[in-house]
Amino acid sequence: MDQQNAHSISGARDNKLEVSIGRQVRAFRKKLELTIAGLAKLAGLSNGMLSKIENGVASPSLATLQSLADALHIPFTAFFRKYEEERDVSFVRAGDGLIIERRGTRSGHQYQLLGHSIGKTIAVEPYMITLTRESDVFPIFQHSGMEFIYMIEGEVGYRHGNKTYSLTPGDSLFFDADAPHGPEALKKLPIRFLSVIAYSRFSEE
Template identity: 70%
Template sequence: MKANKDQDPHSTSGAKENQLEVAIGRQVREYRVKLGMTVADLARQAGLSAGMLSKVENGGASPSLATLQAMSRALNVPVTAFFRKFEEQRDATFVQAGQGLAIERRGTRAGHQYHLLGHSIGKSMVVEPYLVTLTETADVFPIFQHAGQEFIYIVEGEVTYRHGDKLYHMRAGDSLFFDADAPHGPEELTKLPIRLLSVIVYSRAGDN
């Protein structure tokens, strides 16, 4: 069978069409397994055929309201429980190489380039991953101090990094995880250019 030349091989339209059915099926299976029931057990108690139930659990069939009600009674859960996974927001941010959002932060004027690679939405905890680039035009600058925790990973170059009263000489492959409310930041730019991944995590109620 020849593929349709006009069809995008990476298209997800087909997968999107049955996302609800897949979410319902996963929930049905999850509740059934928790109760230690087999497909045949649930099918019998819900008054369904085992084949039909298997299709529902695999996302291959769109159950009617009557079917949902029958399964909810058999599993002793409300009908709305089958829709919870579908209604929960699942965010994903894809950033192609070199396409991160340029951000103005302290140190930008000193030649430090910040590219935001993603941002959590509607969560109590905020996660901000940055790719930081320091080139020949970069200079050291006053240290940072903010709420939350931070993780840095050196991708390229060498830097002496301060955290509190301690100094860490970091090379490519080195990492540092620390409480960000202590003074921290590059103390000496040893080998340029420097590229490091910085991931900042803090409570949305706190100040960054």
């Protein structure tokens, strides 16, 4: 990204914050049934400056925001509550999850990736796992991070470390994924469960 584009993005974010703050100032002012002139006088501002702040065309200093907060009898942080930056989002319609190949994927064993989100330090991978056929040999998984399993359909004996847990619909299992784990007995087919894996993105390096 070149410097000009970086400045444009930064400017857009700043403007979005100013607009959000301005809307909050106006909303709190109207809630108290104050005119622009009335609030400006209480906060020690000119009518023109307050109008610019409410319209998002002026960037108020912290001192100005504190004066407005005092005049409106609200905490300073109230001006920022409605401000929302764009965040990572993944929307997958029913049946549209990506079918992936991973160790353990075989006939009758389906791993459907429902999204993939990477934050600054944490990566999260949600899977819908469906088992429709019996198998004599089960894969043993072992990886960094934590894993959460929520049973939706069927019954499975799920091993974690030296213990095996019998999971039925509504049951859940949350564990350290660094220990050996995986389905050990398919007790009632078909089996369907949600698996969410979270791990440090630095562990991949």
